[in-house]
Amino acid sequence: MVRNFYLLFFILLCGSAQAENQYDSQSDIIRSVNPFIGTSNEGNNYPGAVVPWGMVMPTPHTENFREKAPNAPVYEHHDPYIYGFGTVNISGVGCPVAGSVPLKVAAGALDLSIENFQSTYSEQVAHPGYYSVYLEKHSIEAEMTATQRSARYRFAAKGQEQKFQLLLDLGANVSHKKGGAIQLNADGSVTGYQNDGQFCGAKSSTKIYYYFNVLTPGAVVQLYQDEQIVEGIQQIEGKRLGVAFTFETDNIDQVEVEVGVSFVSAENARENLKVEQGNKSFDEIVTAAQQSWQEVLGRVEIEGDKGEEKTIFYTALYHTLLLPHVISDVNGDYPKMADTETALNTQSKYTRYSTFSLWDTYRTLHPLMALFYPQQQRDMVVTMLEMYKESGWLPKWELFGNDTRVMVGDPAIPVIVDSYFKGIKDFDIEVAKSAFLKHGLQTENNLNRPGNDYYWQLGYCPEDDRHGDPKKFSFENGIVWGTVSTTMEYNLADYGIGQFLIDQGDKKMGKKFLKQSQSLMKLYDPENSFFHAKNKDGSWHEPFNPLDRTFDIRWENSGGRGFCEGSAWQYNFFAPHATSLLVKKMGEELFVSKLNSVFADGHFDITNEPDISYPYLFNYVKDGAKITQEKIPQIADKNFFNGPKGIPGNDDAGTLSAWLVFSYLGIYPDAPGVPVYQLTTPRFNKVTLHFDDYLYEGKTLTLKKNTDSPYFDQAVNANGKVFKNFEISHEELINSSELDFIKLPNH
Template sequence: MGTINDGNTHPGATLPWGMASALPHTKDFREKANGPAYYNFGDEKIYGFGNVNLSGLGCPVAGAVPLKLSTGKFDWDIENFASTYKDEEAYAGYYKVTLEKHQLVAEMTATTRSTIYNFTPQNDDKQPINLFLDLGANTSHRKGGSLKVVSPQLITGSQLDGAFCGFQKSTNIYFALEINQPNPQVKIYENQKVTDKREVKGDKAGVVWTLDQLDQGKLEVRVGISFVSEKNALDNLRKEQGDLSFEGIHQKAIAEWNKQLQKVDIETSSNDDEQIFYTALYHSLLLPHVISDVNGEYYSREIDKVLVADDYTRYSTYSLWDTYRTLHPLLALLYPKEQRDMVVTMLEMYKEWGWLPKWELFGYDTFVMVGDPAVPVISDTYLKGITDFDTELAIEAMLATAANTKKNPTRPGISQYIEHGYIPIDDRGGDPQKFSWTNGIVWGPVSTTLEYNLADYNIAQLANVLGKNELAKEYYRRSDSYKKLYDPKTTFFRPKLKNGNWMESFNPTDRFFDIRWEGSGGKGFVEGNAWQYNFFVPHAMNDLKSLMGEEVFLSKLNDLFSNGEYDLTNEPDITYPYLFNYVKGHEKKTQQLVREKGDLHFTNTPSGIPGNDDAGTLSAWLVFSQLGFFPDAPGIPTYQLTTPKFEKATIHLDDYVYNGQTIEIIKTGENDRYFNQFTIDGKVREEVYQLSHQELVSTNELVFNTVSERLSEVKE
């Protein structure tokens, strides 16, 4: 699922939250980045296999430490490595394929920080096999690296990565690569030419092992990864793989995936439905990924220091504008220990850098996207009962950007926001013709204002539970300023000038602004238009309903879906099918739309995700939606209910925080789509369509009683 249709997922071998992954590349990355997907189902050729690959991102990154194969005389030309392929097999933690041109079967599996490959010839024609480590080929906009020959069987080095989404910072991905052949021919390349040097660097550097015959009939390759050093890459390899065989490592990968995926058991007679659900859960467990080494070390690129994570696991690759909405709430429920360490990681980033992450990658912040998205993650985590982190530090970190009107890379436009309660369209800083993520320009003043409102509400929520009453009062007030951008005449949020007048020539369907790329958002908006942001006040939905009037609220909500403006593939309106739960008597529309959108857009096919998975955000939407409850407002520990997909699902909560509670979710009655009665541990509940987090994690049984077909008519 998602390996075409711009889902940007991949079928590679990796572990939950794994640093390393073994993945086929069906693109040639030598001369250019060539897009964010490493693999597209149906592409004609495989060019090689990468060892650091990220799932569901929107800009090119990683694809690092690429291994390429050829037979016969070695030639640098890329087409010598490209091969048609067949007989693909992909399971959690394992991938296998036959490279037809080279007559090789490639198998791969992984540990958290390393990979292992078996390349097995299909015939006995005795052609030499060439294994090529090509440091000039990765997905990143930055090319090149360095390598050192430790022995004929062991190479260490690093590969450059950077310029993610136009942010110009770079870092190194370190590796240690070991083969199992006793007497290989080894050639080192610098500037695409053979050299006698044992250490080389550059964008045309690489190493080739030529093997006339294979010891034990197969070529085994092991790769350790680190973001700290070559030494740590080798240590990660040695300590995680030890003396284990390929099959031993494969079995450990299976066991780890079973452990994590079995947090939820579903009962269904449909093989397709089972695969769709567990693939979505699988994709939800790939990012953020572990970045600390087995010795606890990690590299903080912002301060250029190697530090040690003593009492937590350090994570990286925080696509927070996406993941704060669905992914982190899912991790907080099903994987609270990992979520706790992700929050601690963010707070440690603040201690090191002076701000919380916005879009952190490999030890530095890229400042990609908008808002202040770390804040709702931290607040929501605490309010879900995961409190084992420094809350005073958390408040301090939140205020470091929310109250900083000077140099503020996280919240551009903060001075205007504080002064006006909104960011004016004619006073948004920077130069749109010279856009960068840190030049102070506000991309989408309306969207950014609404994002800051949500972040401020979450600051208030955390301050409130910590007894910081005055602080809470101030930030609750700030979170209400969305009202200044609501125009009752057009019934939309719309851009305003700094003099308080509305921007004229307002078109709610406009998708083009003067920043980023065509289609990146209408005037005032980010990756959407006024329709997609019309209900983006998740922290104050009842207040928004009062502001609009219930009749307008319902009418506009219906229009959003009927006129084709709803877009599940992007984040701002991802919760909107659940908003009918806020209008009494219309809750069945939520149940209709959630099932309709889920069944339509998530299928057991390579195109089975409706768009870029955004680091698991869309997949997590499906997991929640098929279980029957959804967190529509980060910072408010309440779920909106919908009809579960399955007759029964069992959630096994973690011992950490939730004391190993088991929750059975049961669907009974005559109708698969609509429910009208809800019981908790056998007691009928008056509030049918919402459930608090505390109620959820304290119960043993939730029963959705469905209504008969003749009573299931949906009100518009």
């Protein structure tokens, strides 16, 4: 009866009669995920079908991408039309990318114009591993599911039209690079590649190879370019091109299409599909996808029915498992890190990953991977170190085998160091050491660390010499963006390097980096208690406005004078590795007063990364933990909820969702590279964490909240140890079988 109640609820919620037969065996966890959360309000998440860390995500496109790359996501929940479905889509990022290998469907006579495929829609259904929608203009039901490296589509014509159209439309992908190549093969399949590139203004580009096969026989197949049929050829290359398949609906009830994808070759795309789909039916692929989600989401087991809170939590956890995505093929091939259009291929002995939004994800997502999915996190670390061996540099914002170098700082280092100090050491330590020293010490031609020469000479990047005109800034020309922010980010990386080197026995060099990691204090202005940009001669750069967010470089809201995507308020406490030092520098009274002002005066911005740990910083001062426990649920409930607008802004590859996961559990990694969690009141009364066999030998930890109060006074483990400072080390956490959050009498 309980199962049938949930089933009825989901059918009514999603408006799909089909879901009744297809998904009546869904687990409680699968039913708790709502992929429509974050598909509006600039959350940039997509509802398409995907498996954990999947290379493909077939999803609807609600914009006309034949004409331009969007400033908005490829799918916006409230957009009036669907134009087609892309096979490779990157959910939760802020610049146009992918939307590759796009399919379009329509009823009626062949018409290649974009207006023909534009349709209103209804009856959307989305579950982990499955998406469907009814295209009202065409009376077509579209369904899609996925494996790790392939997609399966099923289209059913419900109307009375005499023809059914299906297009592979390579001119309708999302990125600035359009088109590709098409080869019609003797067996009826189509192979080729899709162009992609110029992400966030980067120059790099790539080719996404595909194997496209219509399983339903009887189509008339025609190549086209510039909306004109091209006769007499079997292959074509260019920008606005595609393949049209036309079916007589008198002879067919539905059309199924299978698509394999590879970043190496069309042959590998075919092998990926054949190995992963084999002879499975559409429904069997859906079942396998949902089983894969059940396994990874089931690492966190919530006891009891918590309604929408459970949906919000499991959807957030779901969103953290989309990126980085697998990029190696089933045979081990992957594109090596390269700055040229033609990437080399190799055989890997690990799973290779791609799409590392590291300035965002080093803060919350990778610490979450290290805790719950250490096997995958290990392979992500190995991936980054292999990228260093191939290109000479660790990635900064890697995409499809190229480093776009988007954002600031040196963010791969905190990820690797954090993994190392949480016990993930099954990687080449000497390569890591080499990479750390090169990144940290090279002062010329170091595009991963613009301004590294001044950073070591002065202890900071000066505002009056950023190695070029900031109005001409790009991520690839060495001009510094946000001198204060960049200094702070380098400091965090250097703290990690220092601790790593000392642990490896190089105390002299380690202490050098640790000393350098404190240099942000040279930018602390005691007159106004803000971090403040300085000039080369040591003078404060004027004018100074702590509210300014629009001064730097050429983008709106790109940052105040000296700051990256934020103001002096948003960076006033950004010293994750040195929070205790900052408390001492300010004094507890001023620290608490100004930190309170961040929230009371509207400076806190949960939608951007630099200040997302600030609610937890009250734990660093006496009697401050109660403020943390008060603020976390306020921020969570205001910004995260069960609906399309249920993420407060761009999810940034799962970073905001990971913040929510940790905050609901009551443990938060506020300082990546420091294996300690800040504690706050858990959202649920009882949660069991099932740790991975790879690193943690199948241990479990039960988190209990023994009070209905929003506050707790003590966290106590099963052995009776009290964690008095409202923090717990990683080692203590994973070696505890139980952690009770207790409200003491008369407190």
